[in-house]
Amino acid sequence: MMKTLYLECYSGISGDMTVAALLDLGADEQVLRHALASLPVKGFDIKISRVKKSGLDVCDFDVLLDEEHENHDHDMAYLHGDDHMEHVHTHTHGGGEHMHPHIHRGMKEIREILTQADLTPRAYETALRIFTVLGEAEAKAHGTTLEQVHFHEVGAVDSIVDIVSVAVCLDNLNIDNVIVPVLYEGGGTIHCQHGILPVPVPAVSNIVAAHGIRLALTGENGEYVTPTGAAIVAAVRTSDKLPESFVMEKIGLGGGKREYKRPGILRAILICEEEKEQEKIWKLESNIDDCTGENLGYVMERLMEAGARDVHYSAVYMKKNRPAWQLNVICTEESIPKLEQIIFEETTTIGIRKNRVERSVLKRTFDTVQISEGEAKVKLCQVPGRDGVKSIQRCYPEYESVVQLCRASGKSYQEIYQEIVAVWHEENRW
Known part of the structure; x- marks a missing residue:
């Protein structure tokens, strides 16, 4: 069964929030640590813990950088303070104070890092896609x-770790589809390596514009959507629409580091859509112009007894304006040889067309209903709801049961049919 992930970005999204949410959802921590240990990148460690956000217990993924690689990404005073130069990263060495140069990696260096790491093919492709989206925006x-x-954002150690971690966790959870309807973003300004920039920052603006991602502005100061977070969404999102109804199978909560008005929580939810079952079946067709009605009636009986799902005839005109019948048989692939044998044996056709088709089938169950005339079998079909309306059940009395009760009671078909439906609805409060 395909796995669908819904990312609820009410408080925005960042790389570390996404990793934390996926870990909380059940991604294997040991698999992640093994992959990160294989990265040819130094200067970091990771810490996975539980923290409280608005009273909720959430997972926290923290990339611990050594002094040389610290970038103030979670330093609120640096990001939004007035006197930014007080927070420039320095260290003392040999009696003098020096700025730490940041390594400016490009896509060539990123590809080399990913190639050398011990990643599955799918994790590698996902990570490369995220880096590419981010690189194009920068x-x-x-x-x-x-x-x-x-670029600074992509080349920073913590961004590399975050992106690779997201790719590894998505692969480990075996996620097939990712739904992200909208990203919530703040406003104001933020301090980065390029200076003071408006929120959304240019990289985020470029990503959402290039990939058609809906943005909802909260009107609150703060950068809720980081470039890494936006790139993750653009790279892994397969849809922006939630199904009309679905079941939440599991929920993961990931906490962010920045303290804004909205609690920094990303919800990652595994969902299962309540949908009509898709069934692959086969359709057999033959045009027949020289068989009697009795012959074709018998053919239908044999085909149904042999396992055909449905059999019907359609009036057609063949070549030379000959009136004829088109025989249509709906069946499973396993039944084809047996049903073809019957068609060739019992009709005058010399050829059968075969087409594989898909049909949508409502979920069905069977039950019995006791009415005054006796017991009747019924088929129950589940019709999915829409626009917030819950799904409904329909009751269909089985033909053979209705006929049997009609003959035993002397009542009409409609009388017995309606009585069965009414009793079932009364017993089930529909």
């Missing part, structure tokens, strides 16, 4: 190309 912002841009 390249557009700086007026250069994907291969030439040397």
Whole structure:
């Protein structure tokens, strides 16, 4: 069964929030640690813990950087303070104070890192896709190309760890589809390596514009959607629409580090859609112009007894304006040889067309209903709800049961049929 993930980004999205939510959803921590240990990147460790956010117990994924690689990504004073230069990253060495140079990696270096890491093919492709989305957005912002841009956000150690971790966790959870309807974003300004920028920052704006992602502005100050978070959504999202109804199978909560008005919580929800079953069946067709009605009636009986799902005839005109019948048989693939043998044996056709088709089938169950005339078999079909309305059940009395009760009681077909339906609805309060 395909696995569908719904990311609820009411408080925005970032790389560490996504990893935490996926871990809380059940991604294997040991698998993740093994993959990260294989990265040819130094200067980091990870910490996975539980924290409280608005009274809720959520998972926290923290990339611990050494002094050389610290980038103030979670330093609120640095990000939104007035005197930014007080927070420039420095260290003392040999009696003097020096700025730490940040490594400016490009796509070539990123590909080399991913190639050397011990990743599954799917995790590798997902990580590369996220990096590419982010790199294209940074390249557009700086007026250069994907291969030439040397970006800070993508090249930073914590961003590399976050992106690889998301790819590994999605692969480990075996996620097939990802639904993200909208991203909630704040406003104001934020301090980064390029200076003071408006929120959404250019990289985020470029990503949502290029990939048609809906953005809802909260009117609150703060960067709720980071470039890494936006790139993750753009790279892994397969739909922006939730099904009309669904079942929540499991929920993961990931906490963010920044303290804003909205609690930094990302909900990752595994959902199962309540939908009509898709069934692959086969349709056999033959045009017949020289068989009697009695002959064709007998053919239908034999085909149904042999396992055909349905058999019907349609009036057609063949070549030379000959009136004829088209025999249509609906069946499973396993039944084809037996049903074809019957058609060739019992009719004058010399050829059978075969087509594989899909049909939507409502979920069905069977039950019995006791009425005054006796017991009747009924078929119950589940009709999915829409627009917030719950699903409904329909009751269909089985033909053979209705006929048997009609003959025993002397009542009409409609009288028995309606009585069965009425009793079933009364017993089930429908």
